[in-house]
Amino acid sequence: MATSSRKKDPSTKPALPFSCSYCDFAVDYHYKGRKPPFAKNILMLEDCYVMKDPFSTSGGFISVGGMCSLCARNVCMANTCSLFYTQRFCLNCVADRLEEFPQEIQQEVSQRLKERG
Numbered sequence: 349m350a351t352s353s354r355k356k357d358p359s360t361k362p363a364l365p366f367s368c369s370y371c372d373f374a375v376d377y378h379y380k381g382r383k384p385p386f387a388k389n390i391l392m393l394e395d396c397y398v399m400k401d402p403f404s405t406s407g408g409f410i411s412v413g414g415m416c417s418l419c420a421r422n423v424c425m426a427n428t429c430s431l432f433y434t435q436r437f438c439l440n441c442v443a444d445r446l447e448e449f450p451q452e453i454q455q456e457v458s459q460r461l462k463e464r465g
C-alpha cells in the first residue's frame with residue numbers, strides 16, 4: 349500500500365483562520381489584501397480576507413471579510429456586521445459616528461441595527 353504523499357503547491361500558502369468580531373462566522377482564508385494571486389486581473393476596493401472558491405477551477409474566490417478602517421477589527425461581509433462606504437466599517441463604528449455619514453447610510457444602518465437587535 350502506497351502512502352500518498354501530498355503534493356505541495358509552492359504557490360499555495362496554508363490557510364489561516366478568519367473570524368468575525370461581531371458574529372460567530374469563522375472560515376479559513378488564503379490571502380489578505382487587494383490582489384489575490386490566484387485570481388487574475390482582480391483588484392479589490394479594500395483589503396479583504398479572501399478564500400479560494402473550493403468549487404471553482406478557474407481562480408474563483410470569495411471575499412469572506414475585511415477590516416474596519418476605524419477600529420481595525422475583523423468583520424465579515426454580513427449586512428449586520430459591516431458596511432462598505434468608501435472604506436469598510438463595522439456597524440458599531442458607524443453607529444458611534446452616525447452623524448458623519450450621509451443620510452442614506454444613517455437610515456440603512458439604523459435599519460440594520462434594528463434587524464440585529
Ligand SMILES: [Zn+2]
Pocket residue numbers: 368369370371372373423424425426429
Ligand atoms: Zn460577522
Ligand SMILES: [Zn+2]
Pocket residue numbers: 416417418419420421437438439440441442
Ligand atoms: Zn469598527
